[in-house]
Amino acid sequence: MTQSNSTVKIYDFYPSFASFKTEILDGLRKPQKEIHAKFFYDKLGSELFEEITMLDEYYPTRTEIFILEQYKKEIASMVGIDSILIEFGSGSSKKIRILLDELPDLTAYMPIDISKEYLEESTEILAHHFPNLPIVAVCADYTELLHLPDIKHAARQVAFFPGSTIGNFEPLAAQKFLRRVSRTLKKGDGMIIGVDLKKDPSVLHAAYNDAKGITAEFNSNLLRRINRELNADFILDNFRHHAFYNKEFGRIEMHLISLTDQTVRVANENISFTKGETIHTENSYKYSIMEFQDMVRNNGFFPEKVWIDPNNLFGVFYLGVSHNSCV
Numbered sequence: 001m002t003q004s005n006s007t008v009k010i011y012d013f014y015p016s017f018a019s020f021k022t023e024i025l026d027g028l029r030k031p032q033k034e035i036h037a038k039f040f041y042d043k044l045g046s047e048l049f050e051e052i053t054m055l056d057e058y059y060p061t062r063t064e065i066f067i068l069e070q071y072k073k074e075i076a077s078m079v080g081i082d083s084i085l086i087e088f089g090s091g092s093s094k095k096i097r098i099l100l101d102e103l104p105d106l107t108a109y110m111p112i113d114i115s116k117e118y119l120e121e122s123t124e125i126l127a128h129h130f131p132n133l134p135i136v137a138v139c140a141d142y143t144e145l146l147h148l149p150d151i152k153h154a155a156r157q158v159a160f161f162p163g164s165t166i167g168n169f170e171p172l173a174a175q176k177f178l179r180r181v182s183r184t185l186k187k188g189d190g191m192i193i194g195v196d197l198k199k200d201p202s203v204l205h206a207a208y209n210d211a212k213g214i215t216a217e218f219n220s221n222l223l224r225r226i227n228r229e230l231n232a233d234f235i236l237d238n239f240r241h242h243a244f245y246n247k248e249f250g251r252i253e254m255h256l257i258s259l260t261d262q263t264v265r266v267a268n269e270n271i272s273f274t275k276g277e278t279i280h281t282e283n284s285y286k287y288s289i290m291e292f293q294d295m296v297r298n299n300g301f302f303p304e305k306v307w308i309d310p311n312n313l314f315g316v317f318y319l320g321v322s323h324n325s326c327v
């Protein structure tokens with residue numbers, strides 16, 4: 001644990017180099033090559049994601065911010081005083097500020113993110129804006145984190161999971177994650193979660209294929225990261241960004257298409273590609289309100305409230321902890 005100033009503590013559970021190498025090689029050896037979306041987020045990846053959030057085509061961020069702004073008083077009253085807010089995949093920690101403005105009596109804020117340098121930077125900026133707020137930042141892979149650091153006692157804990165990052169999980173993994181989060185909470189606690197809703201595929205297509213090519217840059221930054229960290233020799237221009245809505249699975253898929261037959265060296269191993277073969281780099285599942293509410297039931301939560309924007313693009317759900325059945 002490092003301590004940067006009196007109100008900020010940082011716990012470092014950054015995943016090991018060995019696990020990064022194993023996961024990347026395991027994914028590239030599969031018949032359908034794949035790389036887990038969590039690996040997008042080195043420092044540049046986090047910065048590129050932040051750029052994506054400001055693009056005209058990328059409606060999710062501004063829509064979720066609109067909802068949080070619109071209903072912040074009601075959401076804050078559900079969080080209550082003497083609570084700890086725990087944010088999963090906190091990124092720039094910008095959205096939480098909307099709630100923090102309404103919660104002067106919060107006991108602590110705990111941002112959790114895998115992107116270490118970016119987490120440190122965002123935490124420092126947040127601490128500057130909220131000098132009296134105790135912040136306990138945790139660098140970790142939240143799918144592996146079994147216990148949260150023990151911090152101050154508070155009346156309640158509320159998880160915050162914005163950005164529709166839940167959509168990056170396979171549905172079964174999303175259920176497992178929800179169960180795991182609910183186990184760190186107790187009855188009376190809650191979770192605020194942002195979910196991208198099902199909609200016209202053309203809107204989705206534009207959001208993941210922006211005209212400036214920032215999403216393409218974000219996607220291919222994965223190869224740049226692997227080149228740097230695993231001594232690989234991907235030629236970035238030999239791969240092209242490809243994103244499309246898969247109606248059958250209700251998800252956007254992102255891939256990197258090999259533009260030629262080629263062999264790439266990754267951590268002393270040869271990985272061969274035929275022309276047109278892809279690396280599957282991300283799924284982003286879209287849910288209807290009912291589908292999502294059904295999913296949370298029996299996974300440690302019950303849907304208590306949902307706020308949506310006037311165009312039904314995005315939903316912010318408040319989930320109560322149920323701790324019933326299969327948890």
Ligand SMILES: C[S@@+](CC[C@H](N)C(=O)[O-])C[C@H]1O[C@@H](n2cnc3c(N)ncnc32)[C@H](O)[C@@H]1O
Binds near residue numbers: 088091095115142163
């Ligand atoms: C889609 S971005 C959302 C960022 C921010 N919450 C927002 O709403 O704009 C996903 C965030 O989750 C983090 N992340 C992704 N997978 C993660 C994992 N397995 N463990 C911890 N953080 C993860 C990324 O570093 C990134 O900051």
